[in-house]
Amino acid sequence: MVELLILLVKVGVLIGGMLTIVAVMSWVERRGSAMIQDRLGPNRVGPFGLFQPVADGLKFIFKEEIIPSEAHKFYFLLSPLLVFVPALTAFAFIPFGSSLPVLGRDVPLIISDVSVGMLLILGLSGLSVYGLVLAGWASSNKYSFMGGIRSSAQMISYELAMTLSVLTVLMTTGSFRLTEVVSSQQGTLFGFLPNWNVFPQFIGFCVFLVTAFAETNRLPFDLPEAEAELVAGYFTEYSSMKFALFYLGEYAHMITASALIVTLYFGGWQLPYGHPEGMLGGILSLAVFAVKTSFFLWFFVWVRWTLPRFRYDQLMKMGWTLFIPLAFLNFLVVSALLILGVI
Amino acid sequence: MLPVILFYTMAFIALLFSMVVILHKNPVTSAMSLVVLVCSLAVIFFQLDAPFIAAIQIVVYAGAIIVLFLFVIMLLNLRAEVEEPEDRPLQKYLSYISFFAFLVVISGVVRLTTFLPERPMVPDPLRDLAYSLFSTYLFPFEAVTVLLMAAVVGAFILTRKEWS
Amino acid sequence: MIVPIQHILILAVALFSIGALGFLTRKSAIHMFLSVEIMLNAGNLAFLGFARQLGDLQGQIFTLFTIAIAAAEAAVGLAIFIVLFRRIKTVNVDRANILRW
Numbered sequence: 261m262v263e264l265l266i267l268l269v270k271v272g273v274l275i276g277g278m279l280t281i282v283a284v285m286s287w288v289e290r291r292g293s294a295m296i297q298d299r300l301g302p303n304r305v306g307p308f309g310l311f312q313p314v315a316d317g318l319k320f321i322f323k324e325e326i327i328p329s330e331a332h333k334f335y336f337l338l339s340p341l342l343v344f345v346p347a348l349t350a351f352a353f354i355p356f357g358s359s360l361p362v363l364g365r366d367v368p369l370i371i372s373d374v375s376v377g378m379l380l381i382l383g384l385s386g387l388s389v390y391g392l393v394l395a396g397w398a399s400s401n402k403y404s405f406m407g408g409i410r411s412s413a414q415m416i417s418y419e420l421a422m423t424l425s426v427l428t429v430l431m432t433t434g435s436f437r438l439t440e441v442v443s444s445q446q447g448t449l450f451g452f453l454p455n456w457n458v459f460p461q462f463i464g465f466c467v468f469l470v471t472a473f474a475e476t477n478r479l480p481f482d483l484p485e486a487e488a489e490l491v492a493g494y495f496t497e498y499s500s501m502k503f504a505l506f507y508l509g510e511y512a513h514m515i516t517a518s519a520l521i522v523t524l525y526f527g528g529w530q531l532p533y534g535h536p537e538g539m540l541g542g543i544l545s546l547a548v549f550a551v552k553t554s555f556f557l558w559f560f561v562w563v564r565w566t567l568p569r570f571r572y573d574q575l576m577k578m579g580w581t582l583f584i585p586l587a588f589l590n591f592l593v594v595s596a597l598l599i600l601g602v603i
Numbered sequence: 604m605l606p607v608i609l610f611y612t613m614a615f616i617a618l619l620f621s622m623v624v625i626l627h628k629n630p631v632t633s634a635m636s637l638v639v640l641v642c643s644l645a646v647i648f649f650q651l652d653a654p655f656i657a658a659i660q661i662v663v664y665a666g667a668i669i670v671l672f673l674f675v676i677m678l679l680n681l682r683a684e685v686e687e688p689e690d691r692p693l694q695k696y697l698s699y700i701s702f703f704a705f706l707v708v709i710s711g712v713v714r715l716t717t718f719l720p721e722r723p724m725v726p727d728p729l730r731d732l733a734y735s736l737f738s739t740y741l742f743p744f745e746a747v748t749v750l751l752m753a754a755v756v757g758a759f760i761l762t763r764k765e766w767s
Numbered sequence: 768m769i770v771p772i773q774h775i776l777i778l779a780v781a782l783f784s785i786g787a788l789g790f791l792t793r794k795s796a797i798h799m800f801l802s803v804e805i806m807l808n809a810g811n812l813a814f815l816g817f818a819r820q821l822g823d824l825q826g827q828i829f830t831l832f833t834i835a836i837a838a839a840e841a842a843v844g845l846a847i848f849i850v851l852f853r854r855i856k857t858v859n860v861d862r863a864n865i866l867r868w
Contacts, residue, residue, distance in 0.1 A: 607769055625798065659831065671845060754838075
């Protein structure tokens with residue numbers, strides 16, 4: 261009974277946290293882009309424009325709900341959910357802290373520690389393809405449909421490279437559990453570097469980073485939703501809260517992707533050279549995880565406003581002819597290092 | 604208690620949505636119902652101590668095969684076609700009767716069989732599965748690789764416009 | 768085991784017969800493909816039920832291969848269907864009757 265209560269508290273905290281961070285990210289995006297482009301961002305609604313997301317939310321709620329007459333209503337309304345929910349669900353398998361000794365027991369800061377966690381995360385990112393392709397198709401609009409097909413083709417292609425680069429991390433760890441991935445990154449490498457997976461598997465990290473950009477449809481891979489090319493891609497026909505769900509869904513995917521990068525390659529919630537135990541360790545792990553994930557969230561925003569976007573054929577060509585061979589190269593290198601006993 | 608309720612709920616959802624798959628006119632609804640069916644079966648697979656198969660079911664079936672179906676349906680613009688009047692109604696009635704009879708007969712057989720006593724599952728099915736897949740069953744594993752390669756090449760060659 | 772093996776087998780048989788029913792009664796090629804997938808899933812369920820009952824992992828290994836084969840079959844089957852569709856312009860397989868007398 262107490263276990264159930266603790267689980268519900270964890271789920272509530274996680275969902276509440278993610279939804280808040282998603283709203284904060286929209287503020288970060290707008291102020292960050294303004295800083296990069298040498299202008300002010302929103303600065304009227306509250307100090308430094310911090311209440312801008314609240315204003316945006318209110319605006320979205322009060323907008324008129326338009327559903328095109330030719331649209332397939334059920335799938336039109338279902339697709340934003342199909343994009344948003346897998347991103348939230350995938351976070352259930354990511355350890356966001358070590359453990360808190362609460363109520364006389366050690367509460368592990370992960371919602372579900374199944375033995376195949378990483379595989380389920382990959383499966384959930386496959387499920388989010390449905391939201392895109394259904395959104396494009398249900399809108400009964402040529403541009404939406406093309407945007408939807410392009411976007412889902414892009415996601416499927418880059419999923420392969422992502423799976424291959426994750427494969428090497430799982431090989432060196434020996435398990436699909438993300439808690440074990442984190443605990444296998446303890447200690448140091450050659451005495452001075454922290455034993456994070458980014459150092460021996462740097463190529464894999466680069467491939468994973470790029471494919472995370474492609475999976476979340478962020479620049480430089482956001483042609484399917486580019487404003488100038490395809491109106492707005494697969495969410496052209498969406499208005500008010502449905503559009504807000506897509507918009508927030510993109511940020512939710514970003515958060516999950518950043519959390520995954522941190523967990524797989526940067527040691528997760530651990531401090532680099534030894535992590536304390538007990539309550540202090542638990543709270544510190546939460547803070548460390550938050551800092552590391554925020555860095556990568558900022559990195560996503562930074563890259564978006566720095567690089568131009570890829571053309572669609574360049575994008576697909578890169579996915580198949582560059583990143584999959586690179587991921588295989590990474591696999592060869594890491595296998596060689598494993599056999600030689602270096603890692 | 605809770606796992607048992609979960610199993611029967613998932614079984615009910617599986618049966619319900621499999622009927623939607625075969626009965627609904629719109630192919631997109633059938634494909635999405637198949638996704639629900641596959642995910643509910645994945646939950647049941649989890650409860651049967653096969654976590655790897657459950658995850659693979661979601662990744663491969665729900666994440667790739669049915670997406671392929673959906674792409675084909677959408678790119679060929681397949682609507683909910685009006686099914687023409689059945690010119691061989693006997694086949695339909697016979698199918699319904701025979702498969703209902705099949706279900707009843709097999710359920711009877713299952714009820715009357717004494718199964719071998721239940722043995723405990725190995726403590727780490729994932730690890731043992733991996734080991735046996737790469738040692739005892741290495742040859743079928745490699746053969747399936749060749750099969751998938753053949754399927755990819757075949758699908759590519761079949762759909763080239765200038766060759767058909 | 769959480770439920771008796773009989774219940775799992777009855778579920779598998781029910782799913783199989785629903786799938787077979789769909790395959791025989793529907794005339795749309797897509798629905799026939801989906802019914803085949805239901806049948807394959809029913810077979811997987813039966814395999815995994817027995818694997819759990821007997822504590823033997825061979826059922827799980829066979830399920831893995833079945834899923835891989837189902838993927839290959841879906842790919843090639845849909846490719847054939849696309850080529851056929853270009854000819855008959857409809858999903859109704861009764862229209863593919865040129866080779867009949």
